Amino acid sequence: MAKSGIDTTRLQHLARAYTESATFFAALDFELFTHVEGGAGSVAELADAMDLLELDAERLVTACLSLGLLEWQNGRLANAPDAARFLVKGEPRYAEAWMTFTRPDVDNWFRMSEIMRSKREPTVLGMYADLTVDQARAYHSATYSIGMGAGRLFARTVDLTGRKKLLDLGGGSGAYSINAVKTYPDLEAVVLDLPPVIEVTKEYLAENGVSDRVSTLGADFTADDFPDDVDCAVMASNLPIYDEAVVAKVIKKAHEALLPGGEMHLVGEMVTDDRTGPLDAAMWGLFEALTGGAGKAHTIGQCRGYFEAAGFENVSDEVFVPGILHRVFGTKAG
Numbered sequence: 377m378a379k380s381g382i383d384t385t386r387l388q389h390l391a392r393a394y395t396e397s398a399t400f401f402a403a404l405d406f407e408l409f410t411h412v413e414g415g416a417g418s419v420a421e422l423a424d425a426m427d428l429l430e431l432d433a434e435r436l437v438t439a440c441l442s443l444g445l446l447e448w449q450n451g452r453l454a455n456a457p458d459a460a461r462f463l464v465k466g467e468p469r470y471a472e473a474w475m476t477f478t479r480p481d482v483d484n485w486f487r488m489s490e491i492m493r494s495k496r497e498p499t500v501l502g503m504y505a506d507l508t509v510d511q512a513r514a515y516h517s518a519t520y521s522i523g524m525g526a527g528r529l530f531a532r533t534v535d536l537t538g539r540k541k542l543l544d545l546g547g548g549s550g551a552y553s554i555n556a557v558k559t560y561p562d563l564e565a566v567v568l569d570l571p572p573v574i575e576v577t578k579e580y581l582a583e584n585g586v587s588d589r590v591s592t593l594g595a596d597f598t599a600d601d602f603p604d605d606v607d608c609a610v611m612a613s614n615l616p617i618y619d620e621a622v623v624a625k626v627i628k629k630a631h632e633a634l635l636p637g638g639e640m641h642l643v644g645e646m647v648t649d650d651r652t653g654p655l656d657a658a659m660w661g662l663f664e665a666l667t668g669g670a671g672k673a674h675t676i677g678q679c680r681g682y683f684e685a686a687g688f689e690n691v692s693d694e695v696f697v698p699g700i701l702h703r704v705f706g707t708k709a710g
């Protein structure tokens with residue numbers, strides 16, 4: 377390190393951070409972690425399993441060891457615990473679809489300067505305006521692979537005992553509703569999402585055997601009415617898609633729709649009030665620049681403000697998934 381304690385290493389890392397994503401995607405393409413779990417524990421065995429030159433297999437293995445995705449166990453290659461849990465094909469928590477969800481955006485990330493210079497006028501719905509059912513199906517095979525974990529966490533963290541009906545705003549695959557009704561036998565839910573998405577939601581509800589307790593509503597939450605027979609509401613993982621005015625409006629509509637004494641939970645990619653992180657939330661906000669939407673990263677304080685302005689009481693917040701999601705919640709007066 378330079379005498380001043382200031383050097384270029386962090387900046388060099390930033391300049392080449394894309395190499396880490398590219399390595400990760402290649403390892404997923406070659407099903408490296410699946411082969412390791414299947415017993416390929418040396419470079420030669422992996423080269424054979426992945427049908428690669430041994431030289432390239434060695435390069436990839438060295439990079440994955442350095443990334444902490446692989447480790448040594450008794451002289452053999454093994455998966456790191458998260459790689460073993462989420463990157464092995466056929467395992468219940470396999471999340472390749474989510475890990476590569478944003479891969480098609482890579483070119484646009486590297487065109488960010490050009491896109492920003494064009495100063496195009498953002499639209500409210502952005503990329504969601506012309507979604508087809510097939511696009512929604514591909515999109516939600518990814519969100520489902522990660523959303524089920526978040527949905528389980530929500531049902532474990534939030535006590536919905538005594539609640540009768542959950543409104544799942546922008547519910548996508550229905551991951552939150554599926555887990556909520558499975559956890560609370562007296563609860564029903566309604567997933568509200570854009571009409572093409574709802575076609576896909578129905579498939580996940582049927583697959584999980586909850587179609588009789590979770591209904592669907594094809595609607596645009598920025599413009600359409602909400603059901604008014606609900607005593608709890610959740611809106612998860614769509615916060616950065618919209619700007620302050622839209623999020624405030626949606627929270628206000630939810631407050632109006634809730635029965636007296638009802639509760640609302642906003643689970644979103646929020647940054648701290650001084651906007652210094654988490655990085656992931658900031659990046660989801662920045663991504664909106666590439667989509668043509670008006671969305672951005674919202675702060676925790678802003679989100680609490682939307683609740684308070686809507687009339688919610690007992691407004692509070694807590695970390696939901698560290699570094700990824702935060703939860704703001706409140707109740708409607710009884």
Ligand SMILES: C[S@@+](CC[C@H](N)C(=O)[O-])C[C@H]1O[C@@H](n2cnc3c(N)ncnc32)[C@H](O)[C@@H]1O
Nearest residue numbers: 523546547548551569570596597598612613614
């Ligand atoms: C990242 S997904 C999250 C899905 C689900 N809440 C979860 O956490 O698994 C965001 C969802 O918000 C939905 N959405 C975005 N804008 C919407 C709108 N204006 N009206 C209804 N749904 C919307 C999208 O279609 C998508 O299903």
